[in-house]
Amino acid sequence: MTLRTGRLVLTPPTEADIDAIHLACQDPEVQRWTTVPSPYTRQDAEQFVELTAERWQSGEELTWAIHDATGLVGMVGLHRIADGAAEIGYWVSAAARGRGYGAEAGCAVVDFALGPMRLERLEWHAVAGNVASARLARSLGFRFEGVRRQGTRTAGRREDAWLAGLVSGDDRSPVDWPVLAPLTSALPVMRRRARGGRALRAGAAAR
Numbered sequence: 001m002t003l004r005t006g007r008l009v010l011t012p013p014t015e016a017d018i019d020a021i022h023l024a025c026q027d028p029e030v031q032r033w034t035t036v037p038s039p040y041t042r043q044d045a046e047q048f049v050e051l052t053a054e055r056w057q058s059g060e061e062l063t064w065a066i067h068d069a070t071g072l073v074g075m076v077g078l079h080r081i082a083d084g085a086a087e088i089g090y091w092v093s094a095a096a097r098g099r100g101y102g103a104e105a106g107c108a109v110v111d112f113a114l115g116p117m118r119l120e121r122l123e124w125h126a127v128a129g130n131v132a133s134a135r136l137a138r139s140l141g142f143r144f145e146g147v148r149r150q151g152t153r154t155a156g157r158r159e160d161a162w163l164a165g166l167v168s169g170d171d172r173s174p175v176d177w178p179v180l181a182p183l184t185s186a187l188p189v190m191r192r193r194a195r196g197g198r199a200l201r202a203g204a205a206a207r
């Protein structure tokens with residue numbers, strides 16, 4: 001059940017990960033956007049590791065601790081596995097964000113889910129407004145499917161939720177999502193810069 005990528009090793013979490021999980025889950029972003037308990041105690045981390053081991057046994061949920069060369073950097077899981085479908089969830093510790101780890105680990109799990117596990121559909125759910133998570137899901141090929149009004153309960157209150165899906169036959173190239181800036185939005189800027197660059201060079205030549 002170990003998955004390897006260029007920089008990361010994904011394994012079921014063990015007791016050796018408890019301190020790092022406890023530390024990472026103090027992060028307000030993890031507490032804001034995921035369903036981890038808040039406040040998050042060391043006992044919560046211990047129970048989490050116990051529970052994930054039980055769920056690996058029963059097959060209802062597969063959770064991997066993400067490690068880079070320095071140690072634990074995140075968690076990624078397939079939840080509510082049933083009837084050929086599952087829900088993907090993830091967090092990356094604050095210090096390790098923005099390096100592509102979420103996308104790298106997520107891609108390995110999607111490959112595993114739609115490959116050897118032969119799942120037919122993956123779902124992604126998030127609190128509406130979680131742009132970082134949405135962009136990660138979009139980069140994995142998920143397609144936006146809508147808003148579930150008051151569809152999630154996090155941090156003690158119900159909020160709207162975004163839903164996206166990926167099915168086994170999908171081309172996994174990222175597509176635009178209506179709630180995110182378009183993927184092509186950089187293009188006109190690049191074109192403007194290119195035109196500006198040419199104009200500047202032309203101006204320089206004229207002088």
Ligand SMILES: CC(C)(COP(=O)(O)OP(=O)(O)OC[C@H]1O[C@@H](n2cnc3c(N)ncnc32)[C@H](O)[C@@H]1OP(=O)(O)O)[C@@H](O)C(=O)NCCC(=O)NCCS
Nearest residue numbers: 033091092097098099100101102103126132133135136139
């Ligand atoms: C969401 C999260 C896992 C992203 O992890 P990461 O390792 O930083 O993500 P990556 O570096 O692989 O980036 C993946 C994509 O997300 C985008 N992204 C990452 N952080 C972002 C941010 N703060 N704001 C906007 N976009 C962001 C990246 O630009 C990239 O998108 P692109 O391919 O369109 O450029 C991380 O921010 C996190 O743990 N957040 C708190 C917990 C959480 O929200 N979990 C998800 C609950 S649904």
